[in-house]
Amino acid sequence: MTKVLIVGSGASGVHFALTLLQKGYQVIMLDVGRERPDPVNPEDSFNDLKNNLSDPVNYFLGENYEAVVYPGSTGEYYGFPPNKQYIFDTPEQFEWKATGFAPLFSFARGGLAETWTGGVYPLNAEELRDFPFDYSELTHYYNEISKRIGISGTIDDLARFYPVHDYLLDPLRLDNQSSILLEAYQRHRNYLNTELNCYLGRSRVATLTGEREGRKACSYCGRCLWGCPSGAFYTPSITLRECFSFSNFKYYPNIYANYFKTNRHGRLESIVVESTGMKKHEEIQADTFVLAAGTLSSSKIMLDSIHRENGGNIKLTGLMDNRQILIPFINLNLVGHQYDAESYQYHQLAMGIVGEDTGKYYHALITTLKTALVHPIVQNIPLDLRTALNIFRNVRAGLGVVNLNFDDHRRETNYVTLETDKNTGETRLLINYLPPENESAVLKRTVKTVKKVLRKLGCIVPPFMMHLRPMGASVHYAGTIPMSEHPAPLTTSKYGQSHDYENLYFADGSTFPALPAKNLTFALMANAARIADRQF
Amino acid sequence: MAGHSLFITGATGFIGRRLLQNLDHERYHKIYCLIRKENDAARLPPLPSNCQLVIGDLNRPLTYATSLAECQTVIHMAAATGKATQADYFQINATGTKALVEQCEQHGVRNFLYLSTIAVTYPDISLYFYAKSKAMGEVQVKESRLNYLILRPTIVLGHGGQIWNTFYKLARLPFLIIPGTGQVQIQPIHIDDLVEHLRALLISDVFSNQIIELGGNEKMSFETFLRLIYERVHGRSPLSVNIPLRPVLAVLSLIDRYFPDRLPFNSGQLSAFRFDSTADPDLSLSSSHKMRPLNQTINDLIDWEKEDESRRILSKECDAFTYYLIRQGPSDFIRQKYIKAHEVNLNLHSTNLGIVDRLQMATSIRSSLAVKIADSYSAIFSRSCLIRKKIVLLLAILESSSSTYKHFDLPQGGGRAFLFGRMMLQGIIFAALFIFSSMIFFPLTLIDRLSKERK
Structure with a gap:
């Protein structure tokens, strides 16, 4: 039986692995694999934690207060809690430098999707236009992934943008603010649809509304952001645990993958790895190799392999990411109301806007802020902190944020390459990104539309608080080794098979030839399952 | 040493607390600590399981006699110190000690360690009621049938100690104010050195009716000592002002007499600036313990402060x-x-x-x-x-x-x-x-x- 070696345990890697395991393949997975700490007081709600933990400050702010956001802090604020910092711990071997891009990397079990917000948005036929396969080829795998991870949602106005797949669970209980917004949408639906090309509906999220396979239903404990304690909220580490139940699966944690070695026939023979924390190199052999370490890490392994093979230093062009804009708003109907901490915390509503002139789809998630840390918000109100706090608590129930996503396409100006240390020979990843020239006008027009929509829904957008996130912040990286119908170097077949090395496959976002405005995680999982199923 | 129990007074005090922290608890069957109020327990360090609190009063022997009767050794450190009334000094330091000594005799306690003060050696303690009352306490101990040790430490320095606090406050002023000539000799000892000696005495268990005077390893004038602190606090040499003691003492003794409790210190306490506070070498203890240098003591204490x-x-x-x-x-x-x-x-x-x-x-x-x-x-x-x-x-x-x-x-x-x-x-x-x-x-x-x- 063919021995397949997969690098990485993220959303793509685990579904690739599970598909192969189900088909009886011998699968080896190499992973740095930082482990998630056990959830504290799993039965407690968000506010129970504050009351019951002996040191809640330590839990919420971290032992060294690393979650405190001081005024003047530079860098993008992601709001990740201290107990999720393990996800972003990078091994000392991994070095990078970026220009115009603020990347996040993960070497955790489950990868970056351990911190995702659960948005499940299948790419439709129009969005797959630049892909070398038809939409119909993916539908089966949308259903398969939906069955595996558990997706709740409903069929509403947004179905025109999100293809409907099987195994859709009942939607989650809406929180008060989302209900009010949805009611307002129904009242103004005609105007919003026809005048603003805007559609509102329920988010599709990877969260269980009923028990299944040992995972509990969402208990509305309000701890989503702080790490779902019940397993209702899907992360790839859940599928990784499922892989462990197969006897034909071997998982090697604490392994950092460096580069491949080829034989004289140009096939990959082995991968050179080292244990994290140790400098000793080892080689692991396999018949077939699969890179699923995430676009940037997979690209680095590819670049390092080529560099080791012939000393060359090439560029992998076409790096993409979704531009995101955060638009905070206040729902005036909820001023003076008390907010409910015991509710689902991530986005429950989504918005689809069709660009008036471009005809493109722009995607927005509506999160009704509840159990995030509030001091980063309070300090941004241009008032003294006491007044800001008083105003904040009066409007807290009506606060929300629209996360507006824009599409991206492959361009030569955006690339990854290597920089080699002359003394040690060690390499580091260089990332270079330039936004498209006409970006600003598109952003402005779309933001204007969103503001109009919010006003119609009874909300105001406070001045000076909108935030243009840097490229890299959406963590939807793709496009460096694209699928192509033509067997050009540094591309893959439509099944992710490298055109450079016959026994190498790419199962992550690096093969996506385009990046629609949606969260791509669901499509990544489906595509990984597709490649594993069709090609093996 | 099985069955040997200890009775401690003054465990909540400056020296008592530190001793309790460093005592070899496992050597004793039981350790009784006499405290005045239940609330005082909050000032104690975490206690080992063989330590028991006794709430009582030195002058009301019935409150502690039962526990005392189980003990072979008493460490008597309880005292009215610092700024207290004349009546309190005598009531606690003299009468209280007398009552405790009598109870020890009655209940068969063998050994008695009395923590006194170097101030009892000052040539004139007529207005220094603390020293006078401690001297009276010493007499009670010496005249008893108990095997005793009387320990007279010099100035004891340590974080939280009243004496150190006074010096530190003086040194923080913009000018260095020196009561008297500043030429009297002192020999300060760090509290940890004192406690180490106390521990050693308890381990040796030799109560040979002896008076021991205990000071640090350096003698110097008061002025030099204050200058050292000042320089460490301010990072420069001080401008100093000497305050003549005689007129100050005269005024203070009048205030003490007619308006007690009105000032943060009393005339007696100024005696330390009149007379040498050094240990008599003939009464000193030979010990293998290495005392810490005074400079280090001052640096550590200022860092603490x-x-x-x-x-x-x-x-x-x-x-x-x-x-x-x-x-x-x-x-x-x-x-x-x-x-x-x-x-x-x-x-x-x-x-x-x-x-x-x-x-x-x-x-x-x-x-x-x-x-x-x-x-x-x-x-x-x-x-x-x-x-x-x-x-x-x-x-x-x-x-x-x-x-x-x-x-x-x-x-x-x-x-x-x-x-x-x-x-x-x-x-x-x-x-x-x-x-x-x-x-x-x-x-x-x-x-x-x-x-x-x-x-």
């Missing part, structure tokens, strides 16, 4: 900022978390501050209004300034703490119209204070920037 002072200031800040934000004081937990955050984030420390930052920090710990004025200015012109960083830190702690998080959750109450009105009013007040604060801080900010540019 600075840390302590910084904690006190942070605690005050925390109180003022919490009240400013939520109109209630912080719990001890919140204070501790606020102080700890300053230990892990050095950017929160007030070093190399400009005029505005210094002024804001100095005034804000005094009143909530001062915090609001400083914060109003910072909200627009100086969003990353120190005071705003500290208040934001506190916000983060308050929103995560059980006693305060609801201040972030609950709206202020009233109908919507009322709330909008209230928020409008709060905005107007902010605007007014912002204008006012700008009139104060903006020119100072300009001055600060200009002076920095010149540098």
Whole structure:
């Protein structure tokens, strides 16, 4: 039986692995694999934690207060809690430098999707236009992934943008603010649809509304952001645990993958790895190799392999990411109301806007802020902190944020390459990104539309608080080794098979030839399952 | 040593606490600690399982006689020290010691260690009631049938000790004020050295009816000693002023007589500046224990004080900022978390501050209004300034703490119209204070920037 070696345990890697395991393949997975700490007081709600933990400050702010956001802090604020910092711990071997891009990397079990917000948005036929396969080829795998991870949602106005797949669970209980917004949408639906090309509906999220396979239903404990304690909220580490139940699966944690070695026939023979924390190199052999370490890490392994093979230093062009804009708003109907901490915390509503002139789809998630840390918000109100706090608590129930996503396409100006240390020979990843020239006008027009929509829904957008996130912040990286119908170097077949090395496959976002405005995680999982199923 | 039990008085005192922490507990079957009130127990270090508290009074033997009867050795450290009334000195130090000694004799206690003072050796203790009463206590011990040791330490230095606190306060003044000529000789001993000797005496278990005088390993004049502290505190040599003792003593003794308790110290306490406080070599103990150098003692104590002072200031800040934000004081937990955050984030420390930052920090710990004025200015012109960083830190702690998080959750109450009105009013007040604060801080900010540019 063919021995397949997969690098990485993220959303793509685990579904690739599970598909192969189900088909009886011998699968080896190499992973740095930082482990998630056990959830504290799993039965407690968000506010129970504050009351019951002996040191809640330590839990919420971290032992060294690393979650405190001081005024003047530079860098993008992601709001990740201290107990999720393990996800972003990078091994000392991994070095990078970026220009115009603020990347996040993960070497955790489950990868970056351990911190995702659960948005499940299948790419439709129009969005797959630049892909070398038809939409119909993916539908089966949308259903398969939906069955595996558990997706709740409903069929509403947004179905025109999100293809409907099987195994859709009942939607989650809406929180008060989302209900009010949805009611307002129904009242103004005609105007919003026809005048603003805007559609509102329920988010599709990877969260269980009923028990299944040992995972509990969402208990509305309000701890989503702080790490779902019940397993209702899907992360790839859940599928990784499922892989462990197969006897034909071997998982090697604490392994950092460096580069491949080829034989004289140009096939990959082995991968050179080292244990994290140790400098000793080892080689692991396999018949077939699969890179699923995430676009940037997979690209680095590819670049390092080529560099080791012939000393060359090439560029992998076409790096993409979704531009995101955060638009905070206040729902005036909820001023003076008390907010409910015991509710689902991530986005429950989504918005689809069709660009008036471009005809493109722009995607927005509506999160009704509840159990995030509030001091980063309070300090941004241009008032003294006491007044800001008083105003904040009066409007807290009506606060929300629209996360507006824009599409991206492959361009030569955006690339990854290597920089080699002359003394040690060690390499580091260089990332270079330039936004498209006409970006600003598109952003402005779309933001204007969103503001109009919010006003119609009874909300105001406070001045000076909108935030243009840097490229890299959406963590939807793709496009460096694209699928192509033509067997050009540094591309893959439509099944992710490298055109450079016959026994190498790419199962992550690096093969996506385009990046629609949606969260791509669901499509990544489906595509990984597709490649594993069709090609093996 | 099985079955050997110990009875300790004065365990909650400055020396007693440290001794209890360093005692070889496992050597004793039981250790009884006589304390006056139940609340006093809070001042004790964590106690081992064989340690038991006895609530009682030296002068009411029935309150402790039963426990005393089980013991073979007594360490008597309880005393009225510092600023007490004349009656208290004699009641506790002389009469109390007499009562304890009598009880020991009655109940068959064998060994008695009495912690006295070098002050009993001063040539004139007629106005120094503490020394006089301790001398009377010594007589009671010496005249008893008990096997005794009398320990006369010189000046005992240690963090939290009254004597050290007095010296430190004197050294922090801009000028060095030296009572008397400053030429009397002293021989200070660190509390840990004293406790080490006490431990050694208890281990040797030789109670040979002996008086031991115990001092540090350096003798020097009072003035030299104070100068050492001053130089370490200020980083420069002091300008000193000598205060003639005779007229001061005359005035103090009159005040003591007619208006007792009116001054923070009494005439007797000034005796330390009149007479040498050094141990008689003939009465000293030969020991293998190496005393720490006086310089090290002073450095350690000043480091402690600075840390302590910084904690006190942070605690005050925390109180003022919490009240400013939520109109209630912080719990001890919140204070501790606020102080700890300053230990892990050095950017929160007030070093190399400009005029505005210094002024804001100095005034804000005094009143909530001062915090609001400083914060109003910072909200627009100086969003990353120190005071705003500290208040934001506190916000983060308050929103995560059980006693305060609801201040972030609950709206202020009233109908919507009322709330909008209230928020409008709060905005107007902010605007007014912002204008006012700008009139104060903006020119100072300009001055600060200009002076920095010149540098």
